[in-house]
Amino acid sequence: xxxxxxxxxxxxxxxxxxxxxxxxxxxxxxxxxxxxxxxxxxxxxxxxxxxxxxxxxxxxxxxxxxxxxxxxxxxxxxxxxxxxxxxxxxxxxxxxxxxxxxxxxxxxxxxxxxxxxxxxxxxxxxxxxxxxxxxxxxxxxxxxxxxxxxxxxxxxxxxxxxxxxxxxxxxxxxxxxxxxxxxxxxxxxxxxxxxxxxxxxxxxxxxxxxxxxxxxxxxxxxxxxxxxxxxxxxxxxxxxxxxxxxxxxxxxxxxxxxxxxxxxxxxxxxxxxxxxxxxxxxxxxxxxxxxxxxxxxxxxxxxxxxxxxxxxxxxxxxxxxxxxxxxxxxxxxxxxxxxxxxxxxxxxxxxxxxxxxxxxxxxxxxxxxxxxxxxxxxxxxxxxxxxxxxxxxxxxxxxxxxxxxxxxxxxxxxxxxxxxxxxxxxxxxxxxxxxxxxxxxxxxxxxxxxxxxxxxxxxxxxxxxxxxxxxxxxxxxxxxxxxxxxxxxxxxxxxx
Amino acid sequence: xxxxxxxxxxxxxxxxxxxxxxxxxxxxxxxxxxxxxxxxxxxxxxxxxxxxxxxxxxxxxxxxxxxxxxxxxxxxxxxxxxxxxxxxxxxxxxxxxxxxxxxxxxxxxxxxxxxxxxxxxxxxxxxxxxxxxxxxxxxxxxxxxxxxxxxxxxxxxxxxxxxxxxxxxxxxxxxxxxxxxxxxxxxxxxxxxxxxxxxxxxxxxxxxxxxxxxxxxxxxxxxxxxxxxxxxxxxxxxxxxxxxxxxxxxxxxxxxxxxxxxxxxxxxxxxxxxxxxxxxxxxxxxxxxxxxxxxxxxxxxxxxxxxxxxxxxxxxxxxxxxxxxxxxxxxxxxxxxxxxxxxxxxxxxxxxxxxxxxxxxxxxxxxxxxxxxxxxxxxxxxxxxxxxxxxxxxxxxxxxxxxxxxxxxxxxxxxxxxxxxxxxxxxxxxxxxxxxxxxxxxxxxxxxxxxxxxxxxxxxxxxxxxxxxxxxxxxxxxxxxxxxxxxx
Numbered sequence: 001x002x003x004x005x006x007x008x009x010x011x012x013x014x015x016x017x018x019x020x021x022x023x024x025x026x027x028x029x030x031x032x033x034x035x036x037x038x039x040x041x042x043x044x045x046x047x048x049x050x051x052x053x054x055x056x057x058x059x060x061x062x063x064x065x066x067x068x069x070x071x072x073x074x075x076x077x078x079x080x081x082x083x084x085x086x087x088x089x090x091x092x093x094x095x096x097x098x099x100x101x102x103x104x105x106x107x108x109x110x111x112x113x114x115x116x117x118x119x120x121x122x123x124x125x126x127x128x129x130x131x132x133x134x135x136x137x138x139x140x141x142x143x144x145x146x147x148x149x150x151x152x153x154x155x156x157x158x159x160x161x162x163x164x165x166x167x168x169x170x171x172x173x174x175x176x177x178x179x180x181x182x183x184x185x186x187x188x189x190x191x192x193x194x195x196x197x198x199x200x201x202x203x204x205x206x207x208x209x210x211x212x213x214x215x216x217x218x219x220x221x222x223x224x225x226x227x228x229x230x231x232x233x234x235x236x237x238x239x240x241x242x243x244x245x246x247x248x249x250x251x252x253x254x255x256x257x258x259x260x261x262x263x264x265x266x267x268x269x270x271x272x273x274x275x276x277x278x279x280x281x282x283x284x285x286x287x288x289x290x291x292x293x294x295x296x297x298x299x300x301x302x303x304x305x306x307x308x309x310x311x312x313x314x315x316x317x318x319x320x321x322x323x324x325x326x327x328x329x330x331x332x333x334x335x336x337x338x339x340x341x342x343x344x345x346x347x348x349x350x351x352x353x354x355x356x357x358x359x360x361x362x363x364x365x366x367x368x369x370x371x372x373x374x375x376x377x378x379x380x381x382x383x384x385x386x387x388x389x390x391x392x393x394x395x396x397x398x399x400x401x402x403x404x405x406x407x408x409x410x411x412x413x414x415x416x417x418x419x420x421x422x423x424x425x426x427x428x429x430x431x432x433x434x435x436x437x438x439x440x441x442x443x444x445x446x447x448x449x450x451x452x453x454x455x456x457x458x459x460x461x462x463x464x465x466x467x468x469x470x471x472x473x474x475x476x477x478x479x480x481x482x483x484x485x486x487x488x489x490x491x492x493x494x495x496x
Numbered sequence: 497x498x499x500x501x502x503x504x505x506x507x508x509x510x511x512x513x514x515x516x517x518x519x520x521x522x523x524x525x526x527x528x529x530x531x532x533x534x535x536x537x538x539x540x541x542x543x544x545x546x547x548x549x550x551x552x553x554x555x556x557x558x559x560x561x562x563x564x565x566x567x568x569x570x571x572x573x574x575x576x577x578x579x580x581x582x583x584x585x586x587x588x589x590x591x592x593x594x595x596x597x598x599x600x601x602x603x604x605x606x607x608x609x610x611x612x613x614x615x616x617x618x619x620x621x622x623x624x625x626x627x628x629x630x631x632x633x634x635x636x637x638x639x640x641x642x643x644x645x646x647x648x649x650x651x652x653x654x655x656x657x658x659x660x661x662x663x664x665x666x667x668x669x670x671x672x673x674x675x676x677x678x679x680x681x682x683x684x685x686x687x688x689x690x691x692x693x694x695x696x697x698x699x700x701x702x703x704x705x706x707x708x709x710x711x712x713x714x715x716x717x718x719x720x721x722x723x724x725x726x727x728x729x730x731x732x733x734x735x736x737x738x739x740x741x742x743x744x745x746x747x748x749x750x751x752x753x754x755x756x757x758x759x760x761x762x763x764x765x766x767x768x769x770x771x772x773x774x775x776x777x778x779x780x781x782x783x784x785x786x787x788x789x790x791x792x793x794x795x796x797x798x799x800x801x802x803x804x805x806x807x808x809x810x811x812x813x814x815x816x817x818x819x820x821x822x823x824x825x826x827x828x829x830x831x832x833x834x835x836x837x838x839x840x841x842x843x844x845x846x847x848x849x850x851x852x853x854x855x856x857x858x859x860x861x862x863x864x865x866x867x868x869x870x871x872x873x874x875x876x877x878x879x880x881x882x883x884x885x886x887x888x889x890x891x892x893x894x895x896x897x898x899x900x901x902x903x904x905x906x907x908x909x910x911x912x913x914x915x916x917x918x919x920x921x922x923x924x925x926x927x928x929x930x931x932x933x934x935x936x937x938x939x940x941x942x943x944x945x946x947x948x949x950x951x952x953x954x955x956x957x958x959x960x961x962x963x964x965x966x967x968x969x970x971x972x973x974x975x976x977x978x979x980x981x982x983x984x
Contacts, residue, residue, distance in 0.1 A: 059827065061583070062577045062704050062705065063702075066736060067738065094818050098824065100826050103826075103827060104822045105820075105824060286818070286861065288814060291709035292700075293739075
């Protein structure tokens, strides 16, 4: 690769000079709702082909669309969550094109008057930096069905289960300047949508798909000709597609060539993009207002009601975690990325009986991000299906903080907790892991060891101070590691 | 008197008074349908279904549980989807299509106890003014020119089969649809009453779409009373149609009163300039009848009128080009395979659609295309708004407008203009109402020199159906059209 990313200014160094990457994303987010945008059919994923299809979805003669209020409410919620303006009047248009998985020959979408205008997302970059990416619009539209071309040599198979499912198309301004920013944008957007409950964000199942518009220009110059990469369905692929596409365009431009405006596909197998169709083959969609639907008029009260029911979103939650629990930005970011994790975290914090809540909260955060996440990854378990109760994690941390067990012993207790789901208090008793904090017990053992090791004691006293650790090791071994380390230190020093 | 000579409301009386049974009535119509196949009024006849429904109606009548249209045999325009009964919209492309659902309008008629004789012929996808574009052959009007009994006349279109069926007494009444005049023009051509109600009064659910923002269902009947009964049965607020009006449908029939005293009748310059002699005479008669009834005449001007026809022939094809995209040979209807998906589309659509439908799809596609949209579709939408405002302003001064329904009486099949634009001029007095979403009714009002019927049109403001029925009834009484026919 002939390019390196400039860390600070996000410019690409070519052999003929610097280039600026300009990226705009169109994200198609499937709306969470029981039924489709204009029909009563179910939106269940994974049903047998063509079982979730109404007469309308199949484009039968005389069938008419009726707007699903739930989908509209979800779009309003999303618009509010992404800081956009909810338009009190929006219009559904028909986007006309022929394809076998588009039964009516048109997709109902919003062209000139979308439900949401504007908005922004603050994306999180490395080293705690953030960048605001403005949104152009969010509109509601129908999904198409699914074509499968490789099941039969001369026929295609069509599944209309997805046809008519509601999508939100979330369009960014061309303000993204690198693949890292693009990835951060999608991650943040996905997180917010999941918080809002308006999209499940499941990229593998196609609930969140990204169309990428990318072009290069000399810094400060007019926008260059762009290529569009369609239907990228993972954050990783997005990064790969952009890395490839930026280099491809750079090489063409540096050789004095020009970029062809076209639609490209990303091939995850080869990690490259390839041309799908050029501008000349582009459809003329012949948009016009759908005469079967009246303009969508939203009452102020309806928007207000949804605004009042908005959940706390990741940025606000992160700020609160940092302020209330004294977490670092990094820890707070990790904990708020998924709403379930954040909920779980606060559940554990609430269950802790430790008086110093901030201290407990910090240690709980460390445990969650460290041992719990580690075990979850290892065992392939989600936060909702942990094999122990949240209050037991709090109990474990409390046992550390009240000196009952050491941090080291706590790791053994955690393993036992994961295996058995029993209360850490019971486990400590059962396994005899209680920390030995009785000075007389510790003192007795120390005296015994010092007597046995008279030679080494003499060496220590004559200046070989590094032997201190040797004595600690023997003492801890004798006490099976359960002795209170601070107490052991203190008594040993005194005795020596 | 033959049972088939009854009007819809007369037949209802006869059934309720046990003068005849629904089965007898239905058989009479089935026999007449058999004997008049040459009119080609029906695409699909459903005699078995009709007799079964009639039997049930007889039981209900006997049990005293008759519904508002119990046992009344009617025809359904083949644009309304009927569950289990082939529905073609007059097109080859739907030649084998049997819906698994019932349109709201036909469901309302079924729920009211009516008997379905069959599906009536129509211009393909309701695109036509003479019923010559049907893939199932032209419909022949039961009317004949004086002194020329062998010349075949058109019944008008697109509801030509529905009109011929009623005029030829092959049904007591029929459903029809009107996008630019498809109820009123055939009504005028065949001596019937036809009303296009306010847009949204009848649900469009299950009605094969031509131009969604203009399409409205309505009835074709012998009398104003019959039309009132049909419309109040067909109309309903329907949640399945987002453009359906959420209003309760009045009992038009019970409130029918042919009183025009004090009524302000507008005569619009743009609808009366350059009329031919027959139409001019008829309009004058209408004015005289209404004046005699105590109405006052007001001369008004609707300056946007001349733009209505071009506006209509942009908006209607634009919507049609999109509405008809679903007929692609993939899921139902006619399919002609090809080597690629595009070839499958081209073959199926070329084979399945007739010339007029293809022409309008082309026009519609053109006016919506990038670079032409603003000049055609967008401008047409603006003009449409002006036409609507023009009517609104006019109805501040007058209660109804009186116009001829069509420039001329029915023409012969062999005199049909070959130039599509000349053909489109048939709709010149009717399209304005569709563009403005207003109700319009055509009342048979006289005969021309050739002995062919002519209609007068009344146009009223939004949801003025009751007023239109009342004024139409006054015209009907004065014209005494049924007596004129009998004297033929």
